[in-house]
Amino acid sequence: MKIIRSIKAMQAYSTSLRRKGRTIAVVPTMGCLHEGHLTLVDTAKKHADSVIVTIFVNPTQFGPKEDFSKYPRPLRRDMSLCRKRGADAVFTPSAEEMYGTGATTTWVEELRLSQGLCGKSRPIHFRGVTTVVAKLFNATLPDVAVFGKKDYQQAKIIQRMTRNLNFPVRIVLQETVREKDGLALSSRNSYLSQDEKDAALSIRRSLLSAKSAILKGEKSTARIRKSIVNGITSAGGRIDYVEIVGADSLEPLRKISGKTLIAVATFFGKTRLIDNIEIQNRFEKD
Amino acid sequence: MKIIRSIKAMQAYSTSLRRKGRTIAVVPTMGCLHEGHLTLVDTAKKHADSVIVTIFVNPTQFGPKEDFSKYPRPLRRDMSLCRKRGADAVFTPSAEEMYGTGATTTWVEELRLSQGLCGKSRPIHFRGVTTVVAKLFNATLPDVAVFGKKDYQQAKIIQRMTRNLNFPVRIVLQETVREKDGLALSSRNSYLSQDEKDAALSIRRSLLSAKSAILKGEKSTARIRKSIVNGITSAGGRIDYVEIVGADSLEPLRKISGKTLIAVATFFGKTRLIDNIEIQNRFEKD
Numbered sequence: 375m376k377i378i379r380s381i382k383a384m385q386a387y388s389t390s391l392r393r394k395g396r397t398i399a400v401v402p403t404m405g406c407l408h409e410g411h412l413t414l415v416d417t418a419k420k421h422a423d424s425v426i427v428t429i430f431v432n433p434t435q436f437g438p439k440e441d442f443s444k445y446p447r448p449l450r451r452d453m454s455l456c457r458k459r460g461a462d463a464v465f466t467p468s469a470e471e472m473y474g475t476g477a478t479t480t481w482v483e484e485l486r487l488s489q490g491l492c493g494k495s496r497p498i499h500f501r502g503v504t505t506v507v508a509k510l511f512n513a514t515l516p517d518v519a520v521f522g523k524k525d526y527q528q529a530k531i532i533q534r535m536t537r538n539l540n541f542p543v544r545i546v547l548q549e550t551v552r553e554k555d556g557l558a559l560s561s562r563n564s565y566l567s568q569d570e571k572d573a574a575l576s577i578r579r580s581l582l583s584a585k586s587a588i589l590k591g592e593k594s595t596a597r598i599r600k601s602i603v604n605g606i607t608s609a610g611g612r613i614d615y616v617e618i619v620g621a622d623s624l625e626p627l628r629k630i631s632g633k634t635l636i637a638v639a640t641f642f643g644k645t646r647l648i649d650n651i652e653i654q655n656r657f658e659k660d
Numbered sequence: 661m662k663i664i665r666s667i668k669a670m671q672a673y674s675t676s677l678r679r680k681g682r683t684i685a686v687v688p689t690m691g692c693l694h695e696g697h698l699t700l701v702d703t704a705k706k707h708a709d710s711v712i713v714t715i716f717v718n719p720t721q722f723g724p725k726e727d728f729s730k731y732p733r734p735l736r737r738d739m740s741l742c743r744k745r746g747a748d749a750v751f752t753p754s755a756e757e758m759y760g761t762g763a764t765t766t767w768v769e770e771l772r773l774s775q776g777l778c779g780k781s782r783p784i785h786f787r788g789v790t791t792v793v794a795k796l797f798n799a800t801l802p803d804v805a806v807f808g809k810k811d812y813q814q815a816k817i818i819q820r821m822t823r824n825l826n827f828p829v830r831i832v833l834q835e836t837v838r839e840k841d842g843l844a845l846s847s848r849n850s851y852l853s854q855d856e857k858d859a860a861l862s863i864r865r866s867l868l869s870a871k872s873a874i875l876k877g878e879k880s881t882a883r884i885r886k887s888i889v890n891g892i893t894s895a896g897g898r899i900d901y902v903e904i905v906g907a908d909s910l911e912p913l914r915k916i917s918g919k920t921l922i923a924v925a926t927f928f929g930k931t932r933l934i935d936n937i938e939i940q941n942r943f944e945k946d
Contacts, residue, residue, distance in 0.1 A: 480825055484765055505825075508794075539766055
């Protein structure tokens with residue numbers, strides 16, 4: 375497995391693969407890899423001849439009070455996991471390599487889908503995400519990029535950005551990978567105490583019971599929201615948001631109709647956890 | 661010469677060239693081609709095996725009161741000029757093809773170099789330029805892109821954007837092409853009456869005399885500016901701006917030092933004309 379640290383070397387490697395007619399899939403990550411990421415690698419292998427995993431803790435998507443400096447960076451372990459899972463290359467540039475010594479003055483910004491949900495509580499987050507993903511696409515020159523649905527809003531924004539800017543990249547979305555008890559895998563789970571972890575199961579439990587209510591005919595987003603808020607707060611979680619939105623528009627729904635997404639962001643202790651569930655209206659085909 | 665109207669077909673054509681090991685240069689234009697554009701094609705041919713000219717009057721870089729609808733679009737003539745000059749392909753998408761039927765919600769924006777000069781009087785202009793150039797890069801997948809120095813600020817912004825976003829594209833800048841009498845070639849010159857054209861020669865004349873004063877040791881940007889303003893207004897021009905800036909930073913200079921750019925934007929009649937001159941400080945080597 376190749377380990378590549380410079381943009382020029384990354385572009386040269388991808389260009390040489392392309393010259394040989396090989397297709398490339400990229401899996402952008404911030405490292406601290408878990409089974410969710412590694413399943414993205416499996417998916418990537420199904421869609422292209424070569425798989426590049428990028429590992430870069432992107433400073434521009436963290437707010438000033440967020441966990442950039444303490445975000446875990448077990449790089450040697452991550453590389454070993456990528457190798458075992460069959461990645462062809464890991465691209466792991468430094469912040470200087472990605473952003474230069476002077477400030478970056480060019481940003482890629484999606485202005486519609488990024489307004490609600492996490493965009494409200496993390497105002498610069500998605501601008502950082504779209505900018506770094508554009509940069510990673512230009513460094514790795516992929517045919518396919520694979521993202522997980524746990525970061526559902528991020529995935530939709532990247533899909534839109536890719537289409538709007540004509541990037542010749544197909545975006546593949548993958549279902550969230552969970553612990554057996556239902557907790558969505560996240561690098562931030564490592565911040566949780568055992569008690570917090572147990573309490574955080576209320577997220578999935580509340581989302582499943584909301585889905586079941588909707589499939590039984592519940593239409594009131596106010597009632598659904600209230601029951602999710604109750605489920606999570608009574609377990610000791612603090613709500614950042616619980617939103618019920620159109621699964622493509624990400625616009626809040628007043629009544630359930632069409633393909634729906636329920637997205638939640640919560641704090642257990644100091645740790646911010648997000649999760650979501652898609653619900654296909656039972657009168658429409660999946 | 662290929663004529664290509666869809667993004668998918670453009671990407672497929674460029675990808676097939678690249679598979680054959682051919683390098684690609686792109687010359688982005690809004691059409692209404694003159695000898696300035698065609699010299700860009702000559703330059704492009706020196707830097708790559710295949711040359712693609714894009715012709716697209718980009719709506720997002722025109723302000724609401726600007727000349728988008730009346731901007732000249734002699735497409736058949738333009739294509740014939742490209743063919744004669746030896747372009748391999750013309751990419752001429754519709755606005756629908758480039759921006760879709762819904763609104764584009766993703767923008768590429770450079771926030772430093774785009775603040776002064778034309779950025780002041782045309783607030784959304786450069787955001788439109790950087791966005792469409794990113795889209796054109798992703799459609800044509802070039803190794804090299806050639807821009808003219810007549811649009812000096814635009815060229816510098818695109819250079820910065822290309823580097824900041826890691827586009828694998830080398831930017832080549834070309835000197836401004838002029839009429840024998842010194843008027844910079846521009847598609848907008850076709851709006852000028854003969855009298856306005858004669859009066860507009862005051863732009864180049866004032867810039868040359870400013871350069872000569874600087875080379876003789878003049879350091880006061882206030883005096884230089886005043887003499888240019890006088891030269892242009894006494895010929896009947898109206899000043900949008902006359903700015904004396906660092907040639908790389910585009911930041912206003914109080915005293916001449918280092919490589920300097922004088923940039924002007926003027927109106928003759930209703931027609932907005934821009935021009936500029938670079939001045940290498942005589943104590944530094946060119």
